[in-house]
Amino acid sequence: MPLFWRIFLLNAVVLIAATALLLGPVTVSTPVLLTEASVLAAGLAAMLVANGVLLRVALAPLQRLGRAMTATDLLRPGARAAPGGHGEVAELITVFNAMVDRLEAERAASAARALSAQEAERHRIAQELHDEIGQTLTAVLLELRRVADHAPPVVREELSDVQETTRSSLDEIRRIARRLRPGVLEELGLARALKALAAEFNGPGLTVRHRAGADLPPLGQEIELVLYRVAQEALTNAARHSGARTVELSLRRVAGGVELRVRDDGRGLGGAAEGAGQRGMRERALLAGADLALGATPSGGTEVRLTVPVGPAGTAAPPLPPGTAR
Incomplete structure (x- = not known):
């Protein structure tokens, strides 16, 4: 009672x-x-x-x-x-x-430590994939090519198929390593990294359109990594689960901050419970002091919108103390 x-x-x-x-x-x-x-x-x-x-x-x-x-x-x-x-x-x-x-x-402090450890582990795995397995497969590919040059025609054709399989495996390992450690983000910046990410998800059944504003302020490495990972997770969800045919990825400057938006024309969220990927995006948004909105588009698809506040000097504003509204 x-x-x-x-x-x-x-x-x-x-x-x-x-x-x-x-x-x-x-x-x-x-x-x-x-x-x-x-x-x-x-x-x-x-x-x-x-x-x-x-x-x-x-x-x-x-x-x-x-x-x-x-x-x-x-x-x-x-x-x-x-x-x-x-x-x-x-x-x-x-x-x-x-x-x-x-x-x-x-929660914010523990999430920061967990995500930092996660990024370090991803960096280590990507390095090992590139240095160990990648180099081993490259050596195998070269050895197969040398053997094929001295093999009979029938065996040479079979070795050619093995070479193609090995080359495909090497390309897949390199692709996984790039996803684990976005080197293009460190070398070329956020806008070009997002463009490369959109090109990576482009395929026969999915078209990703990329737009980036020309007046983006400097954001810092941690903020750029948050934006990149949220875009990566949103594109992964759109490619795997939404059944979308077109995805729009945009990064632009808005009043008081920078907005990342990923919108698809898929089946939408529906009544599905929030998964680990969406919770991961929210935890990353907390680290940047950003606002994350997940919702439906007018056409019934899904829209992910991440707004990162930017200070007056053009740098990303630090996260606010808990309980403070922007």
């Missing part, structure tokens, strides 16, 4: 008992006069209504706090319970908001 009704019913029991005593042995006159009974009944009704209204007003901050607790999501920071009430109620709301601040700060 809600707290409101428990307090209300307890008060009602006390008031009804008091009225019964007045109507019984403790009364002004015996037997009870009709006018006295009417006055007492009207007084009781008025007290119950007043009691209910006052309790509703007094407990309204607790109801707002309950709704805030239900809606709190550490991957969507900023929402707080509206302060209100008096005494213990106001103190409870203040303590809850402070607790959410601490949780968001700890």
